[in-house]
Amino acid sequence: MDAWPLTPGELVCLGSSLAFSGLFYYLHRKKAKVVAKIQEAPKLQVSDDLCVILSATGSSCLRYVAIEGVVQPAEAPLTSPYHKELQGVIERLVLKEHRLIWNTLARSWTDSERVVLEQVHTVPFVLTSPSGHAVGQVSVDSPLDAVELPLETVYERFQQTSHGFRDLLSHYLSGEKPKGFLETEEMLLVGSSLTGIGELALRPDGSLHLQPPTDGSAYFLCLGDWQTLLADLQSASSFWKWAALLCGLASAAVVLHALCRAYQHRKLKREQEAQRREYESLLRHNLSPLDPAEEPPENSCIICLTNLRECVLLPCGHVCCCFRCFQALPNRSCPICRGHIDRVVPLYQA
Structure with a gap:
């Protein structure tokens, strides 16, 4: 009986390549479905005609739309503690500790960071017409459920840690050297142009709400227009597709190498058998x-x-x-x- 054509190392490489190829293809298909759904979604702007559009569809809800508007607070806006003139509707404060870690393998110091504190504050806000003439508005529900928060960095400060001789000695002995703390503030500013992609619902009181889709589709809030978001998603989908293809080629290379080795082994056995028969024939004749x-x-x-x-x-x-x-x-x-x-x-x- 012939031996198994794959060595344990080749089996590990083949299994890993196939697993990663399947995972990357799944991510590619997931991104591609989102891209197709956004391309098919109606593209709307905040205006008085939204209620008419919903009425024309015979439903009080559009399952997936891309709607563009200008951010305005529904209540008192948030004020930046560092820039009093800046107002927003979403604020995220992050404090990170940066330190150097000694890498014994590379024999060098590598940078590492750790989130010490993170706070997110929100106030209700609406999208109004980009032209500024229409009266209609759309309330944005559950903004924290979006795939990524549309925030801009409005403040950043790095406070370096001072060290004495005794501290430096302990750092070299422990292999950890603190660098300092990075404090950042990100906000979704009032007046920003925002595109929301989700479910548009008309409530009984006549108000319009953009909310996460009830069917589990991705909920997006992004600065700028929907074409920019679509281009980013297409780029990500293409990246995962090529990654899956490369892993698939690696799997094929492992299988091809094993088949070539098995062919050479069988060829050697045939040659040995032919030599044995030739030898016996010469002995007889x-x-x-x-x-x-x-x-x-x-x-x-x-x-x-x-x-x-x-x-x-x-x-x-x-x-x-x-x-x-x-x-x-x-x-x-x-x-x-x-x-x-x-x-x-x-x-x-x-």
Whole structure:
């Protein structure tokens, strides 16, 4: 029975490549579905005609739309603690600690960061007409459920940590060296142009609301227009597609390598079998092999020390073993000179 054509290392490589290829293809298909859904979604702007559009559809809800408007607070807006003139409807404060970690493998210091504190504040807000003439507005519900918050960095400060000689000594002994703290503030500013992609619903009180889709589709809030978001999603989908393709090619390369090795092994076995048959045929139809009684003892096989030397190894021409020992060689190398054996012929006495 032939041995398994794949080695354990090749099995690990093949399994990993197939797993990553499947994962990357799943991510590609997921992004591609979102792209297709956004391309098919109606593209609207905040205006008085939204209620008319919903009424024309015969439903109080549009399952997936892309709507563009200007951010305005529905209540008192948030004020930046660092820039009093800036007002927004979403604020995120982040405090990160930066430190250097000694990498024993690379023999160098690598930068690392850790979030010490993160706070997110929101107030209700609406989207109004970009032109500023229409009266209609759309309330944005559950903005924190969006795939990514549309925030701009309005403040950033890095406070470096001072170290004494004793601190530096302890840092080298522990392998950790604090660098300092980075404090950032991000906000969705009042008056920003925002595009929301989700479910547009008309409530019984006549108000319009943009909310996360009830069917589980992705909910997007992004600065700018929907074409920018679509381009980013298409780029991500293309990246995962090529990653899946590369992993698939790696799997194919592993399989091809194993098949080539198996083919070479089978080819070697066929050659050995052909040599055995040729040897037996020559013994039957040509001159008789050496008579053991006529050979001196020193002409015995150097491997088994029992049978006579009865074959010639080519191309080196050494006569050193019997045919059975030749067949039992672990590799096709001459026991005398270690040269490669192309073929073997029987040894005859004239």
